[in-house]
Amino acid sequence: MDYKHISKFLSLVLRHKPEEIGLHVDAEGWANVQELLEKLESRGMHIDFALLEHLVATNDKQRFILNETGDKIRANQGHSIAVDLKLQPQQPPEVLYHGTVAAFLPNILEGGIQKMSRQQVHLSKDVETASKVGQRRGKPIILKVMALEMHQEGYPFYLSDNGVWLTDFVPPKYLTQNKH
Numbered sequence: 231m232d233y234k235h236i237s238k239f240l241s242l243v244l245r246h247k248p249e250e251i252g253l254h255v256d257a258e259g260w261a262n263v264q265e266l267l268e269k270l271e272s273r274g275m276h277i278d279f280a281l282l283e284h285l286v287a288t289n290d291k292q293r294f295i296l297n298e299t300g301d302k303i304r305a306n307q308g309h310s311i312a313v314d315l316k317l318q319p320q321q322p323p324e325v326l327y328h329g330t331v332a333a334f335l336p337n338i339l340e341g342g343i344q345k346m347s348r349q350q351v352h353l354s355k356d357v358e359t360a361s362k363v364g365q366r367r368g369k370p371i372i373l374k375v376m377a378l379e380m381h382q383e384g385y386p387f388y389l390s391d392n393g394v395w396l397t398d399f400v401p402p403k404y405l406t407q408n409k410h
Contacts, residue, residue: 259313292392329364
């Protein structure tokens, strides 16, 4: 069984298109596990709870989380559908990082980092993670974000359950290109 294919499909239905399989996702992004398994089964994906639990636990980016009772699942962040993850504002570290590619750099340096189709901008706590994010689209360019300064000037930051920092927008004045 191709775990990567299943994980990508879970991302699609839990973050972007639950209607693809007729899945109900509540206002906080939670879906009923039993309903999800049944809908996946109807699409020819034979997954039981043990396999789903394994996929959640071993996903390299910790994209998904099960609630304490194991009867609900959601994506940790990255939604393009409207959800309220109930994250509380937090003080970020002094610096966070954003991975991108050269094609987007001029627009970012002029207009800042925009959330685009997602609910928020995703930032990484280290260069390595930002580099992995950037290389999905080519040779990565790492931008340094002066997160603490932004926070002190009124921009809210949130920390998702899988360690991704989230904010609504990063103005260009808080960005510099990271020279490794």
